[in-house]
Amino acid sequence: MATTTTLDARLSPLPPATGRAGLRGAIASEFTKVRSVRSTYWTLAALLIVSIGVGAAITGGSAANFNHNLANKAGFDATQTSLVAFFEIGQLIIAVIAAMAITSEYSTGMIRTSLTAQPRRGTVYAAKAIVLTSLTLTISLVTSFAAFFVGQALLSSSGVSASLFHTVTIPQNANVNCPGPGKGGGGGLPPGCKVTFSGVDVIHPSTVLFAIIGCALFVTLVAILAFGIGALVRHTAGAIAIAIAALFIIPVLEQALPSNWRWDIMRFLPDAANQVVSVTIGNNGNPHLWSAWPQLGVTALWAAVLLGAGAYLFRKRDA
Amino acid sequence: MIEVHGLTKRYGEKIAVDQLTFGIEPGKVTGFLGPNGAGKTTTMRCVLGLDYPDAGTVTVDGHDYHNLAYPMREVGALLDAKAVHGGRSAYNHLLCLAQTNNLPKRRVGEVLELVGLSEVAKKRSKGFSLGMSQRLGIAATLLGDPRVLMFDEPVNGLDPEGILWIRNLMKALAAEGRTVFVSSHLMSEMESTADHLIVIGRGKLIADCSMSEFIARSSGAAVRVRTPMADDLIKCVTAEGATATTATDDDGAIEIRGMTAEAVGDIAFEQAIRLHELTTVHASLEEAFMELTASSVEYHAGVPGTATTSGSGA
Numbered sequence: 001m002a003t004t005t006t007l008d009a010r011l012s013p014l015p016p017a018t019g020r021a022g023l024r025g026a027i028a029s030e031f032t033k034v035r036s037v038r039s040t041y042w043t044l045a046a047l048l049i050v051s052i053g054v055g056a057a058i059t060g061g062s063a064a065n066f067n068h069n070l071a072n073k074a075g076f077d078a079t080q081t082s083l084v085a086f087f088e089i090g091q092l093i094i095a096v097i098a099a100m101a102i103t104s105e106y107s108t109g110m111i112r113t114s115l116t117a118q119p120r121r122g123t124v125y126a127a128k129a130i131v132l133t134s135l136t137l138t139i140s141l142v143t144s145f146a147a148f149f150v151g152q153a154l155l156s157s158s159g160v161s162a163s164l165f166h167t168v169t170i171p172q173n174a175n176v177n178c179p180g181p182g183k184g185g186g187g188g189l190p191p192g193c194k195v196t197f198s199g200v201d202v203i204h205p206s207t208v209l210f211a212i213i214g215c216a217l218f219v220t221l222v223a224i225l226a227f228g229i230g231a232l233v234r235h236t237a238g239a240i241a242i243a244i245a246a247l248f249i250i251p252v253l254e255q256a257l258p259s260n261w262r263w264d265i266m267r268f269l270p271d272a273a274n275q276v277v278s279v280t281i282g283n284n285g286n287p288h289l290w291s292a293w294p295q296l297g298v299t300a301l302w303a304a305v306l307l308g309a310g311a312y313l314f315r316k317r318d319a
Numbered sequence: 320m321i322e323v324h325g326l327t328k329r330y331g332e333k334i335a336v337d338q339l340t341f342g343i344e345p346g347k348v349t350g351f352l353g354p355n356g357a358g359k360t361t362t363m364r365c366v367l368g369l370d371y372p373d374a375g376t377v378t379v380d381g382h383d384y385h386n387l388a389y390p391m392r393e394v395g396a397l398l399d400a401k402a403v404h405g406g407r408s409a410y411n412h413l414l415c416l417a418q419t420n421n422l423p424k425r426r427v428g429e430v431l432e433l434v435g436l437s438e439v440a441k442k443r444s445k446g447f448s449l450g451m452s453q454r455l456g457i458a459a460t461l462l463g464d465p466r467v468l469m470f471d472e473p474v475n476g477l478d479p480e481g482i483l484w485i486r487n488l489m490k491a492l493a494a495e496g497r498t499v500f501v502s503s504h505l506m507s508e509m510e511s512t513a514d515h516l517i518v519i520g521r522g523k524l525i526a527d528c529s530m531s532e533f534i535a536r537s538s539g540a541a542v543r544v545r546t547p548m549a550d551d552l553i554k555c556v557t558a559e560g561a562t563a564t565t566a567t568d569d570d571g572a573i574e575i576r577g578m579t580a581e582a583v584g585d586i587a588f589e590q591a592i593r594l595h596e597l598t599t600v601h602a603s604l605e606e607a608f609m610e611l612t613a614s615s616v617e618y619h620a621g622v623p624g625t626a627t628t629s630g631s632g633a
Contacts, residue, residue, distance in 0.1 A: 011429050014422065014464050020388035021420045029418040036411035037404060109402030112369055113459070116396050118419040119368040119385045318370040 026118055026127030034131060039100070044139065047093045051143045052150050054085035059151035063158050070195040071174035078162040078170075079203075079211045080278040082151020086143055087215045087274040091222045092244060094136060098223035099230035099239035101132050102310075106234045111319050121315045129227060129307060136223040140216035148212050162208050162280060170281065172199030207280045214277030214292055221296070222247065224303040225270060231310025246302075247271045263288035267295070270302040320345055320498055321366055321467060325375035328361050328522075335361040337522040338375070343500045343515075345466070348493045350513030350530075351502035352608060358522040359502040360398065363471050367396055379467055391420040395460025396469040400452040405445030409436055409455050412444060417462050430458040449476040457488070467498040474508055486512050506608045518608065541574040542583045545596035549573055552592050556583065572596065 034040055059082050066073055105111035118124050148162075155161035160170050178193040189195070225246070230239040251271050254262055266272050266289065273295035279285045289295055321343040328336040336358040343349045353359050364370040366377050368384040379387065379394055387393045403412050413427040431440050434454040439447070444455060453473060460468055470489070474482045489512055493499045503509050509516065509530075516533050518526040526533055546552055553563045553573065561577035575583055580599045587594050 011433060011461070011464065012425065014392070014426070017389050017392055021390065025419045025421045029415040032411060032415040032418060033404070033407070036408065036415070037406040039406060104404065108404045109399055110404045112364075112398060112402045113416065114419075115369055116367050116394075116398070117391055117416045119387070119390055318364075 021118055021120075021123075023123050023127055023130075026123050027131055029114075029118075030127045030131040034101070034135065039104075040097070043093060043097045047090050047097075047139065047143060048146070050093060051086035051090040051147045054089060055082050055147040056150050056154055058082075058085060059154045063155050066158050066160075069189050071176050071189065073158065073160045074171045074174035074197060075201065075281060075284060076160045076170060077279060077281050077284050078152060078155050078158075078160055079148065079208050079280040080284070082148050082155075082162075083144060083211065083215050083278050086147045087218060087278060090143060091219050091247060091271075091274070094140070094219050094223045095226035095243040095247065096240055098132055098136065098226040099243055100236055101128060101227055102230040103234060103236040103239050107236055115319045121319075122311070125231070125311050125314045129224070132227055133220060133224060137216065137220045140219040140223075141213065144212045144216040144219075148208075162203060164205050164208050164212075166205065168203050169200040170203060171197030172201050172283075173197065201281045201283070203280050210292070211278050211280050214296065215274065217296060218273050218277055218299060221273075221299045221303045222270070225299070225306050228303065228306025228308070228310040231314050232306065268298060270299045273299045320380050321469075321500060322378045322381075323362065323366070323375070324377075326362065326365055326372050326377060327374040328358075328365055328370060329373050334522055336365070336372075336519075339519065339522065339524055340375075341517050341524060341527050343467075343498055343517075345498040346493060346496050347514035348489050348499045348501060348512055349515045349517060350509035351500060351517050351519070352506065352509055353502075353504065353519040353525075355504050357504075357519045359504075359519065360471055361522075362519070363396070363398060363469055363500075363502065366469065367394070367398070369398075389420045389463065391416070391422065391463030391465060393463075393465055394467045394469065395463060395465040397453075397456040397460050397473060398469075398471045400449065400456040403444050403452070403455065406443055408441050409444055409447075409458075410440040412455065413459055413462060416459055420463055422462055426462050430461045433461065434458040450478060450481045453477060453481065453485070457485070465497070468492055468500070470499075470501045472502055472504070474503065474505065482508070541576045541600045542578060542580045543572055543574055543596065543598045543600045544583060544587075544594060545570065545572045546587070546592055546594050548592045551590060552583075552587060555586050555590055555592070559586065574600065 059078070062072075062076070062078075062081055105114060114124060115121060148164075152161045152163065160168075162168060175196045175198065176189065176193055177196070178190055222243075226239065226243040229242050229246075230236075233239045233242065247270065251266070251269055254265060254269065257265065272289055273292070275286050276289050276295045277292045279292075285291075290298075323342070324340050326336050326339040327334070339358070339362060351359050351362070361370065365372050366379065366384065377384070382393075384390065384394070407415075409431060410427060413430065414424065417424065417427055428437070428440070431437050434457055436451065436454055436458060439451065444452065447455065453476075457470075457473070460470075468489075470485075473485050473489075477485065486508075489499050489501060493514070501512065513530055515529050516526060517524070518533070544552065549571065556563055556575050556578055559578065559582070561575050561583075563573050563575045565571070565573055580597055584594070584597055586592075587597075
């Protein structure tokens with residue numbers, strides 16, 4: 001009984017339909033959505049500027065600092081220093097992009113149009129999560145490597161820069177001998193002080209590679225977590241506030257807890273992983289946290305739970 | 320073909336749609352009429368699976384909307400023309416919709432051409448007027464060449480040219496054998512577009528009948544007369560058993576019920592009453608609608624061809 005008369009000569013007939021609308025079309029659609037709004041590009045620009053720019057400022061500052069106090073080279077983690085802007089501030093930008101990937105559909109009303117085109121909500125949700133995760137992972141890897149290389153370039157003359165291509169040794173301890181009463185503190189050493197180093201930390205390229213990729217994985221997990229929050233609260237400002245609270249404010253508040261048990265809690269917070277994955281010098285890690293993989297597992301668990309809860313409500317609630 | 324059976328939807332304590340049952344036939348424009356807040360949009364949202372009904376079923380061509388193989392090839396729906404991401408161009412907006420249903424890219428350009436938006440295809444829809452947004456929304460509904468079309472208040476905020484365009488489009492779509500279901504609270508708009516009417520008030524079905532039946536159902540025709548000798552004429556027609564009232568609108572015209580225009584003219588001629596106007600007035604849809612929705616008591620008044628609501632206040 002299908003009437004396939006087209007409305008107008010300008011509409012060409014459609015090819016016969018086979019199968020059904022599914023995940024492939026939904027992924028193509030979500031990719032079009034992401035690439036066709038300007039906010040994607042300016043948030044990406046912000047991510048790169050912050051992660052690489054602020055990262056460069058921090059590593060550049062460290063390099064300059066060595067001129068004032070050579071002793072600071074001891075135990076200096078050049079990899080972590082170059083990545084700290086990315087995994088601390090960049091993660092927030094990623095969290096905003098990720099939350100908005102779903103909340104913007106609600107704020108604009110687009111969700112009703114999207115779910116009319118593809119009413120199988122699990123498909124829509126999965127497509128969004130897949131596109132977000134793959135794009136975030138790609139962007140995070142690019143940003144992480146870029147921040148690393150820019151940072152190491154700025155540290156290259158210091159002798160303590162990290163490398164992906166050969167093993168580096170970093171002095172473990174610094175002994176400062178100053179003639180006369182040392183002024184102490186204030187950052188710079190008084191003139192005439194002699195710094196001698198003892199012991200070395202050996203950093204293998206594989207450790208550095210793991211830190212760079214680990215930070216990108218961490219930020220990607222943060223994106224999934226923020227996406228889940230976005231799906232739960234369906235409101236941009238609310239989702240961003242909750243994500244920032246979870247990643248930034250709770251960890252700070254947690255510092256105020258009694259030290260005998262705050263560490264036990266810290267392990268279970270979603271942001272704890274970044275304090276261990278970025279570390280390339282064994283002694284610098286936080287001794288109270290688990291190692292990198294288990295801590296990433298904690299973040300992944302948060303992401304999975306929020307993603308799942310978001311999926312459940314996305315399917316169950318009225319759009 | 321849309322079939323709604325026993326549809327009930329609550330938002331908290333408030334019942335938006337109450338045991339609604341009706342069917343929408345292909346090949347004609349079916350108007351969905353009711354005052355603001357009557358539950359029209361809620362009903363349409365349930366048809367599209369955006370809201371889950373608390374009770375009852377809704378099917379499109381026999382299927383739950385969620386199970387349609389290619390929803391856009393079955394149903395084209397425009398609920399809210401502003402429900403788009405304003406930062407996306409018209410072209411990309413349609414492209415991302417087309418991709419979900421594996422529709423060819425070329426359709427995007429074609430429907431943009433059809434609705435007259437080719438010139439602004441690359442422009443972000445943020446800057447579109449309401450009329451342009453409506454056209455964009457209609458372009459989206461046509462992407463999949465669907466057999467069923469649903470429009471929620473499509474003429475809201477449109478200029479006369481836009482209204483005429485949509486009206487003709489809906490008629491053309493119905494003439495091609497498609498099911499066209501269009502809601503409005505503007506009775507006058509329905510009068511010139513719809514062949515069939517579903518009327519609801521406070522979430523309940525009031526009438527489900529053809530347009531002509533619906534108008535005939537109301538208190539019927541009147542004769543509108545303007546005369547400088549109104550008192551004399553009123554005396555004469557009331558003596559013949561008709562009723563005369565002052566017309567509501569203007570200029571001292573009177574409306575006579577219970578008598579044909581011919582009879583009124585004859586009386587006037589015999590009594591030498593000068594007439595300046597003598598017209599048969601058909602009850603407008605507006606009046607019929609007001610009458611039907613005047614109070615909830617009348618919601619269940621028998622209308623010819625009405626599918627009565629179950630769960631009525633028996």
